[in-house]
Amino acid sequence: MDARLEQAINLLLESERAGVLALDKLIADVKQAELKQFLSGSRAMEQRNAEELEALIRDNGGKPSTGVGPFARKVAALESIRDRLNLLSRGQEWAARKTEVALALAPADGPIHDYLTAMANRHRAEVEWGRAEVIRLTSLSS
Numbered sequence: 001m002d003a004r005l006e007q008a009i010n011l012l013l014e015s016e017r018a019g020v021l022a023l024d025k026l027i028a029d030v031k032q033a034e035l036k037q038f039l040s041g042s043r044a045m046e047q048r049n050a051e052e053l054e055a056l057i058r059d060n061g062g063k064p065s066t067g068v069g070p071f072a073r074k075v076a077a078l079e080s081i082r083d084r085l086n087l088l089s090r091g092q093e094w095a096a097r098k099t100e101v102a103l104a105l106a107p108a109d110g111p112i113h114d115y116l117t118a119m120a121n122r123h124r125a126e127v128e129w130g131r132a133e134v135i136r137l138t139s140l141s142s
Helices: 003-029 033-059 071-076 081-105 111-140
Strands: none
Touching (some): 003 033, 003 081, 003 111, 033 111
């Protein structure tokens, strides 16, 4: 595996792990059942992404990072659930952009390209769907 690609995928891996931790804390603080369910689905996707990225790195001769990105601390530092949800949405946008950076470094075909393409598409869809859900669900609790 190319060192720059390995570094880019490891950044994604650390970020997905941070997303899991951020969502764990947020889910624990949320009272509304429907919002808790929505966040739990997002957490499951972040966990799957982390597991699959780790396997992708290992299966292609790289060494998966054991680190966790700083995002979880940033989300936890915010006071309101609405602010934390908004930062999570911006985090999805960041992840989509960084996935596209890794994709540009990947071979033009094969498992790395295929996985990163699917991951970028999922993040783009999550950004739009997540914004709509956050607006809808937080307005219900107002």
